[in-house]
Amino acid sequence: xxxxxxxxxxxxxxxxxxxxxxxxxxxxxxxxxxxxxxxxxxxxxxxxxxxxxxxxxxxxxxxxxxxxxxxxxxxxxxxxxxxxxxxxxxxxxxxxxxxxxxxxxxxxxxxxxxxxxxxxxxxxxxxxxxxxxxxxxxxxxxxxxxxxxxxxxxxxxx
Amino acid sequence: xxxxxxxxxxxxxxxxxxxxxxxxxxxxxxxxxxxxxxxxxxxxxxxxxxxxxxxxxxxxxxxxxxxxxxxxxxxxxxxxxxxxxxxxxxxxxxxxxxxxxxxxxxxxxxxxxxxxxxxxxxxxxxxxxxxxxxxxxxxxxxxxxxxxxxxxxxxxxxxxxxxxxxxxxxxxxxxxxxxxxxxxxxxxxxxxxxxxxxxxxxxxxxxxxxxxxxxxxxxxxxxxxxxxxxxxxxxxxxxxxxxxxxxxxxxxxxxxxxxxxxxxxxxxxxxxxxxxxxxxxxxxxxxxxxxxxxxxxxxxxxxxxxxxxxxxxxxxxxxxxxxxxxxxxxxxxxxxxxxxxxxxxxxxxxxxxxxxxxxxxxxxxxxxxxxxxxxxxxxxxxxxxxxxxxxxxxxxxxxxxxxxxxxxxxxxxxxxxxxxxxxxxxxxxxxxxxxxxxxxxxxxxxxxxxxxxxxxxxxxxxxxxxxxxxxxxxxxxxxxxxxxxxxxxxxxxxxxxxxxxxxxxxxxxxxxxxxxxxxxxxxxxxxxxxxxxxxxxxxxxxxxxxxxxxxxxxxxxxxxxxxxxxxxxxxxxxxxxxxxxxxxxxxxxxxxxxxxxxxxxxxxxxxxxxxxxxxxxxxxxx
Numbered sequence: 129x130x131x132x133x134x135x136x137x138x139x140x141x142x143x144x145x146x147x148x149x150x151x152x153x154x155x156x157x158x159x160x161x162x163x164x165x166x167x168x169x170x171x172x173x174x175x176x177x178x179x180x181x182x183x184x185x186x187x188x189x190x191x192x193x194x195x196x197x198x199x200x201x202x203x204x205x206x207x208x209x210x211x212x213x214x215x216x217x218x219x220x221x222x223x224x225x226x227x228x229x230x231x232x233x234x235x236x237x238x239x240x241x242x243x244x245x246x247x248x249x250x251x252x253x254x255x256x257x258x259x260x261x262x263x264x265x266x267x268x269x270x271x272x273x274x275x276x277x278x279x280x281x282x283x284x285x286x
Numbered sequence: 287x288x289x290x291x292x293x294x295x296x297x298x299x300x301x302x303x304x305x306x307x308x309x310x311x312x313x314x315x316x317x318x319x320x321x322x323x324x325x326x327x328x329x330x331x332x333x334x335x336x337x338x339x340x341x342x343x344x345x346x347x348x349x350x351x352x353x354x355x356x357x358x359x360x361x362x363x364x365x366x367x368x369x370x371x372x373x374x375x376x377x378x379x380x381x382x383x384x385x386x387x388x389x390x391x392x393x394x395x396x397x398x399x400x401x402x403x404x405x406x407x408x409x410x411x412x413x414x415x416x417x418x419x420x421x422x423x424x425x426x427x428x429x430x431x432x433x434x435x436x437x438x439x440x441x442x443x444x445x446x447x448x449x450x451x452x453x454x455x456x457x458x459x460x461x462x463x464x465x466x467x468x469x470x471x472x473x474x475x476x477x478x479x480x481x482x483x484x485x486x487x488x489x490x491x492x493x494x495x496x497x498x499x500x501x502x503x504x505x506x507x508x509x510x511x512x513x514x515x516x517x518x519x520x521x522x523x524x525x526x527x528x529x530x531x532x533x534x535x536x537x538x539x540x541x542x543x544x545x546x547x548x549x550x551x552x553x554x555x556x557x558x559x560x561x562x563x564x565x566x567x568x569x570x571x572x573x574x575x576x577x578x579x580x581x582x583x584x585x586x587x588x589x590x591x592x593x594x595x596x597x598x599x600x601x602x603x604x605x606x607x608x609x610x611x612x613x614x615x616x617x618x619x620x621x622x623x624x625x626x627x628x629x630x631x632x633x634x635x636x637x638x639x640x641x642x643x644x645x646x647x648x649x650x651x652x653x654x655x656x657x658x659x660x661x662x663x664x665x666x667x668x669x670x671x672x673x674x675x676x677x678x679x680x681x682x683x684x685x686x687x688x689x690x691x692x693x694x695x696x697x698x699x700x701x702x703x704x705x706x707x708x709x710x711x712x713x714x715x716x717x718x719x720x721x722x723x724x725x726x727x728x729x730x731x732x733x734x735x736x737x738x739x740x741x742x743x744x745x746x747x748x749x750x751x752x753x754x755x756x757x758x759x760x761x762x763x764x765x766x767x768x769x770x771x772x773x774x775x776x777x778x779x780x781x782x783x784x785x786x787x788x789x790x791x792x793x794x795x796x797x798x799x800x801x802x803x804x805x806x807x808x809x810x811x812x813x814x815x816x817x818x819x820x821x822x823x824x825x826x827x828x829x830x831x832x833x834x835x836x837x838x839x840x841x842x843x844x845x846x847x848x849x850x851x852x853x854x855x856x857x858x859x860x861x862x863x864x865x866x867x868x869x870x871x872x873x874x875x876x877x878x879x880x881x882x883x884x885x886x887x888x889x890x891x892x893x894x895x896x897x898x899x900x901x902x903x904x905x906x907x908x
Contacts, residue, residue, distance in 0.1 A: 150606075150607060152589075156591065187609070191591030191610075193550045194592075208761075209512035210512040210669075210670070210741065210743045211513045211743055213754075214671065214743060215670075226872060247551070248512065249510075249513060249551070250551055251515035251519075251551065252319055253355075253515055253741075253743075254356060254358070265319065265322065265323035266323065271894065271899060272869075272899075
């Protein structure tokens with residue numbers, strides 16, 4: 129592990145020890161710092177806090193919001209709530225996965241620009257179907273509208 | 287006002303009045319997640335810029351959502367001593383028109399939806415614009431849990447107090463013993479709004495009697511049912527109502543610690559709660575000696591990490607403790623042995639938001655609305671294929687038809703109503719023949735569905751009921767914690783059978799097998815998630831068996847949804863030859879000249895539905 133990264137991990141672990149947080153809050157802090165849960169960071173935290181790595185892995189893999197793989201620069205989340213489902217969110221997800229070249233319907237594009245996720249209800253059912261790109265929620269989406277929006281993000285990234 | 291706790295609130299009340307009803311014009315922008323998705327930030331920025339440019343003396347602030355989500359972005363213009371005007375679908379141009387009219391001292395008309403009369407005003411200011419008592423969307427509503435949403439600035443504790451906030455708590459602390467509070471809640475007949483419908487007063491009584499050094503109040507804000515978002519809206523629009531509910535619960539059962547378990551998917555709700563907790567602490571409303579009484583109570587937030595099963599109370603406790611959210615065997619119930627082994631009350635957001643109003647106004651007023659067994663009101667999220675999508679709070683006992691057709695304005699595009707899904711993945715689909723019955727906990731259960739947290743997903747003729755059942759099974763299979771076999775294996779097996787049916791491999795024997803599996807899972811799963819998992823299948827089988835048969839016998843999906851069974855084509859007579867589908871098709875399967883009917887080449891068609899989505903005249907058939 130590189131030094132700056134190691135220091136960051138130390139800080140998080142230290143904070144966690146002092147505040148007596150739970151394992152979930154520790155993992156949330158690590159993920160917000162690194163964007164995902166890197167294995168080496170988890171190993172280090174496991175040693176420092178004397179929590180078996182197997183237990184950390186159990187919690188990390190139980191909850192949907194944790195990711196054990198590096199994430200793309202942008203995260204595209206297609207809502208799969210019931211209101212979105214009856215308004216064809218399924219077709220929308222497939223269209224986004226075609227657009228981004230992410231075959232499995234979820235995962236990260238080869239160029240590392242986009243991560244596609246199917247997410248649980250975002251609670252914006254009135255705007256269904258809904259797509260969230262990074263922190264911004266876009267309502268009333270169609271396949272064409274979403275395609276144009278992704279093109280815009282591509283352009284802005286360059 | 288009397289008593290120490292009350293005098294403490296007086297100062298807040300005064301400054302709240304000044305900010306709620308200022309002497310100058312006030313503009314508030316609906317700033318909940320749904321508003322933001324519709325562009326509320328742009329609208330707010332435009333107001334601030336426009337006011338500065340025009341050098342106007344106008345106050346601008348954020349508010350929660352008033353429930354009219356189909357009209358977002360929403361803007362309220364408050365004219366001192368006169369009216370509150372509500373505008374919908376406000377655009378940049380509309381902002382300019384509103385400001386220009388205000389500057390000229392006139393009422394901006396444009397996208398005006400309704401007016402609310404200030405009690406001191408004599409008569410409505412605008413003809414042809416309904417006031418909130420006669421507006422179709424509002425006239426059948428009765429707002430208790432949503433009383434402040436869309437009206438107050440959720441980040442301003444003073445405004446909450448100005449509308450009677452923390453008065454219920456002050457009443458409890460200064461005038462009632464803890465047992466009296468519990469009896470009041472019991473007498474009111476308040477039942478849990480999160481799904482189970484268990485008596486809140488009874489739960490509190492059990493916990494009060496239970497022995498433990500420490501007791502906890504947990505607010506369950508893990509709103510996991512897809513299609514339900516009332517808890518998010520309450521937390522974003524009126525967080526203090528929930529905090530006050532927790533404080534009253536804490537006083538009643540003798541707890542000094544509170545935890546709000548919020549979904550990770552609700553970042554704005556978390557942010558508003560953090561602000562509210564801090565403000566309440568600053569003002570001596572939480573912490574040591576609440577409102578200068580002998581009662582102490584503190585609250586912290588615990589962020590969920592994305593697991594539907596954590597809405598189940600024993601799984602939620604596991605998650606707050608930092609473990610995997612696996613449900614535990616009950617009894618012991620959490621009210622006796624819950625968080626860290628201590629007696630714990632777990633109440634849902636909407637339940638807690640009802641509590642302050644109940645205690646302040648008394649059980650009699652609370653239970654004046656509702657049915658024999660279900661008292662008070664219920665918030666529903668009216669979504670799906672309905673015109674007026676939004677959050678509605680109605681008295682228990684109103685009919686589904688009134689909610690969907692009178693408040694909701696019916697089905698868009700002259701399509702036929704097919705069913706309404708209630709209760710999330712544990713609920714079921716209710717057909718048109720049953721929507722005249724009064725809605726309450728027991729009546730919904732009789733149909734094979736449940737009240738659940740209050741999601742009402744309206745479905746029209748283009749919704750496939752077999753696909754809906756498959757959707758919920760996929761959801762539940764993914765969310766099953768895997769601890770017990772009936773749920774882990776049984777739900778998966780049911781999903782596989784439904785997939786066969788939707789993809790044209792189903793046989794008639796599958797239906798009997800589905801029912802048998804459903805019975806076994808219902809009887810033997812460990813927790814509520816598993817025991818109710820077969821409901822969406824059973825209710826669709828009960829009311830929409832013909833659709834299952836069409837998939838199995840005719841290999842057809844009548845609604846045109848199941849991909850393997852549909853063929854796309856263009857109605858020659860209806861097609862106007864605009865070329866929109868040709869442009870949208872990702873596989874170049876559409877051909878045709880401009881202004882002439884287009885055609886789909888089925889060999890190239892990947893059945894993505896892009897053509898159908900974009901066609902302006904509905905000429906694409908499935």
